[in-house]
Amino acid sequence: MIRLVVADARPVVREGLKRIVSECRDMRLVAETGKGDGALEAGFAAEADVLLLGDIAVSTPKTVDLVRDLQRRHPKLRVLVLGVHDEDRYAVRVLRAGAAGYLTTDLSPGQLVEAIRRVAGARRYLSPTLAQKLVFAEQVRGGRSRHAGLSDREYEVLRLFGSGKSFKHIAAELGVSPKTVSTYRTRILHKLHLDTNAGIIRYAIENRLVE
Numbered sequence: 001m002i003r004l005v006v007a008d009a010r011p012v013v014r015e016g017l018k019r020i021v022s023e024c025r026d027m028r029l030v031a032e033t034g035k036g037d038g039a040l041e042a043g044f045a046a047e048a049d050v051l052l053l054g055d056i057a058v059s060t061p062k063t064v065d066l067v068r069d070l071q072r073r074h075p076k077l078r079v080l081v082l083g084v085h086d087e088d089r090y091a092v093r094v095l096r097a098g099a100a101g102y103l104t105t106d107l108s109p110g111q112l113v114e115a116i117r118r119v120a121g122a123r124r125y126l127s128p129t130l131a132q133k134l135v136f137a138e139q140v141r142g143g144r145s146r147h148a149g150l151s152d153r154e155y156e157v158l159r160l161f162g163s164g165k166s167f168k169h170i171a172a173e174l175g176v177s178p179k180t181v182s183t184y185r186t187r188i189l190h191k192l193h194l195d196t197n198a199g200i201i202r203y204a205i206e207n208r209l210v211e
Contacts, residue, residue: 002120003047006032008054008082017052020109027116050120053099054082063090064097064152071098078119082107083130091130093152101125145207146192154191157184161197162204 004027006017014032021027030048033041035056051070056063067079078100083091091102100119103112104127115125147158153174160170167178167185174181185200194200204210 002027002116003030003049004028004116005030005048005051006054007034007051007056009034009056010054013054013082017054017112020112021116024113027113048077050078050080050100050116052080052082052116064093067094067097067099078122080115080119080125083127091126092148093155095124095126097152102130103127104130147203147207147209149191150188154184154188157181158188158192158200158204159209161185161188161200162210164201 004021006014006021006029008014008017011034014034018029018032021029053063053067056066063081067081070077070079079098080101080103081091081094081099083102083104094102101115101124103115103125107115107127111127115127118125147155150158156174157170160173165173167181171178171181185197188200189195192200192203194203
């Protein structure tokens with residue numbers, strides 16, 4: 001029996017996931033939560049096998065941190081992320097943090113069930129559409145992109161700068177000081193071989209890192 005925890009801030013999404021799971025004889029929902037911290041606590045308390053991690057109303061770096069923390073504290077728990085962002089921007093970082101799989105928002109109930117069973121069986125799962133997008137993007141870029149070497153926080157600062165956010169707004173969104181944002185900016189300029197904020201914005205736009 002595969003024991004599941006569902007974590008998503010949207011009640012209607014949790015209900016939909018629960019309905020799908022209830023139709024599978026080899027699966028049982030043991031807990032649900034609408035918050036990131038709750039996902040962590042529920043996963044441990046229920047001793048779940050798989051955590052379905054959807055929109056928990058936190059920023060991407062915090063989602064990556066949560067996945068990494070879950071793997072550190074409970075390595076047997078398999079985390080299956082239900083994408084809520086533009087998937088090809090975040091999937092690789094979430095998987096590198098330790099997630100066992102990533103599903104795009106256009107998934108079907110059958111794909112969800114297949115993904116749960118696959119990750120519960122110690123394998124990985126990536127939505128076919130996302131896999132195709134990642135392969136295509138890699139071919140177009142001709143290899144590893146420069147921003148692939150950024151840390152998760154540096155990457156998010158790059159994306160927010162590219163969206164035209166100010167130091168103050170970026171600091172507030174990430175929960176850090178403007179001075180820390182300035183440090184990230186300096187590292188981004190160095191790693192991407194850029195000279196100005198305008199260069200950061202142009203790089204983010206050209207590499208489709210912003211809406």
